[in-house]
Amino acid sequence: MSMTLALQRxxxxxxxxxxxxxxxxxxxxSEYGDRVARLAGALQSIGMKAGDRVGMLGVNSDRWLECLMGVxxxxxxxxxxxxxxxxPEIVYSLDDSDTGILVVDDHFLNRVEGxxxxxxxxxxLVYAGDWPxxxxxxxxxxxxxxxxxVEDANRAGADLACILYTGGTTGFPKGVMHSHWTxxxxxxxxxxxxPMPGESVALHVAPLFHMGGIGRALVQFIAGDTHVLAPAFDAREVMAIVERERVTDLLLVPTMLQAxxxxxxxxxxxxxxxxxxVYGASPIAESVLERAMEALPGVAFTHSYGMTECGGVTSNPPENHGPEGRASGLSRSAGRAGFGIAVKVVDDSGNEVPRGEVGEIIARGPNVMLGYWNKPEETARALRDGWLHTGDGARMDEGGHVFIVDRMKDMIVSGGENVYSAEVESVIARHPAVQACAVIAVPHAQxxxxVHAVVVRKPGAQLDDAVLLDHCKGFIAGYKCPKSIEFxxxxxxxxxxxxxxxxxxERHWTGHSRQVS
Incomplete structure (x- = not known):
């Protein structure tokens, strides 16, 4: 299969x-298809050959979707x-994947010189904006x-379609390779x-560089329905767009839904x-979910649990969000294995644990990535005997419902963004006044x-929160920088x-029923 077949249809x-x-x-x-075919020809004319990497640096927009299909x-x-x-993070991904063409919109022209x-x-460099x-x-x-x-190149099946960069346990982002088939x-x-009976209108608020965002766009392309795009999340603007465009489908992370x-x-x-x-990317507080369902009584809520490496793993359908599902506790689960996906909860040796016991979630299916770009060792650790090891701890009940209880890999999920502790620790350790450090997740209401950093200064060194935070901002994105620092x-x-x-x-999570939030 090829993703461009959806557009042809x-x-x-x-x-x-x-x-x-x-x-x-x-x-x-018709208009979109013509622009896509012309953009494909234009990219070929400036050097893009089969399998060459093209970067897109921009907010959600119609041009972003043209670039997606045009490439x-x-x-x-x-x-x-x-x-x-x-x-530095952007440049790492460009260098690592040997990206030869980079499309940049108005919002990120200030990154070009760097x-x-x-x-x-x-x-x-290709400019995709409205200014000169x-x-x-x-x-x-x-x-x-x-x-x-130009005619569709018809790359399909196992041909590489995209490289989605995610945080790395070694301190460097990993390029997740997805084929047209996955x-x-x-x-x-x-x-x-x-299912979306009839014509749907989906509002893309989750950023398209995320699997959550691009995955929702794939659904809309396959269904042949309308994409409405918001450049960033703003609660009032989202509601205005829903009203104006009569939006039927929305995917939000819990922090967006709460706002x-x-x-x-x-x-x-x-x-x-x-x-x-559809909500996902991080667990949701019961109070937020209850209030959302009360505020939007005609809306069917679905929880999707997944990751960049495979898209969805499990799905908790609308029926588990009703009175019976809430009474039984199923509304708090991540649901059952998605269609065409096998899911198990295993111990350190890969053996399935008894129902109700905690282990690591592993998954297998046609949606699983090809591997990590140029990282064979990390690929081998993640993909074992045909199973993707998620690094998330969970238990499964007798009905196959999965309940996330812990995160076995050293990762923090803040506002739906994945932050690997090793990446932040690597940056903190570069400061000459730091002797040792550790980065952990702590609960946050919003x-x-x-991200919380615990730091040991070198003997006699002077270092405070503000200086260390400024240091971090020079190397990594703001959402990865510590929100609190403890010496x-x-x-x-x-x-x-x-x-x-x-x-x-321990002291931060005392009183919480699970060690993730």
Whole structure:
């Protein structure tokens, strides 16, 4: 299968249906398909060959979706760049994947000089915005206008489609490789689990560089329905768009959902068009879920648990969110294995544990990644005997419902963003006044979890929170930087000299039913 087949079907069957809506711009599938075919030809004319990587650095927009399909139509591989990254993180992903073309929108032109100054291979820069084209960049609009539409390159099946960078346990991001087949499977599985009868209108608020965002876009492409795009999450603007465009489908992380239902103007907007709400990326507080279902009584809620490496793993359907599901506790589960996916909970030796006991979730299915780009050792650790090891601790009941209880890998989820402790620790350790450090997750009322650093200064060194935080901001994205810093004389160590992070976490998580939030 090829993801471009979905577009071919829409252009043929429903050419006049609205494909994208962004900032007042509406284009049909016929118009969108023509721009995609021309953009593919333009990218080929500036050097993109089959399998070459093309980066997209921009907020959600119609042009982002044109780039997505345009790269695939022309035979390339998309590198969706995390817009919250610092310049060194962006450059790492470009260098690591050998990205030869980088499309940049208005919002990130201030990153271009830093990329130019530090990238090992300077990619060809293409400007996708509404202002005059900056010096040294090509205009995407001029390229599309001058290009002739080309035939679909028809890369499909096991051909690489995209590299999605996620945090790394070694301190460097990992490029998750997805083929056309794995992406098609992710989209079909989501569509099967959350059917959309009739024409749907989906609002993309979750960033498209995330699996959550791009996965939702795949669903909409396969269904041949309308994409409405918001450049960033703003609760009031989301409600205004839902009312104006009669949005039927919305995917939010719990922090977004909480901001939406607690907004002082919530009752001022007509949200009656909403039919389906998918939430995920981090656990949700019961109080938030209860209030959301009360505030949006006509909406079917679904919880999706997954990861960049495979899209969805389990799905908790609307029926588990009703009175019976809440009374039985099933509303607090992550649901059962998704369609076409096998899920087990295993011990350290890979043996399935008895129902009710805690172990690691592993998954197998056509949606699982090909591996990590240029990281064979990390790939081998994650993919064992055909199973993807998630690093998440959970228990499974007799009905196959999965309950997440802990995170076995050293990762923090803050506002739906994954932060690997090793990556933050690596940056903190670079400061000359730091002797040792450990980074842990602590509960946070708004973001679910927050990054907390425990630091040991070198003897005689002077270092305070503000200085260390400024240091971190020079290397990593703001959401990865510590929200709180604690200085100690020493870190608790095991007999083998390993930092005992459970001891560091203990006082912060006392009284919580699970060790993730």
């Amino acid at each position: 829409s252009v043929q069957a429903t050419p006049d249906r609205i494909a994208t809506v962004f900032h007042g711009r509406h284009q049909t599938f 695939w139509w022309g035979g390339g591989v998309l590198n969706p760049v995390n817009t919250r990254w610092s310049v 990329i130019r100054a530090t990238a090992k291979r300077m990619p060809i 084209t900056p010096e040294g960049m090509l205009s995407v609009e001029e390229l599309i206008a001058a290009a002739r539409p 992406l098609w499977s992710i989209g079909i599985q989501r569509l099967a689990q959350t 939406l239902i607690t907004h002082p103007e919530f009752d001022c907007f007509d949200l009656s068009s909403l039919k389906r709400m 973001w679910g979890e927050a 100690r004389e020493a870190l608790p160590l095991s007999a083998a000299g390993k930092v005992l992070k459970r001891e560091l976490r």
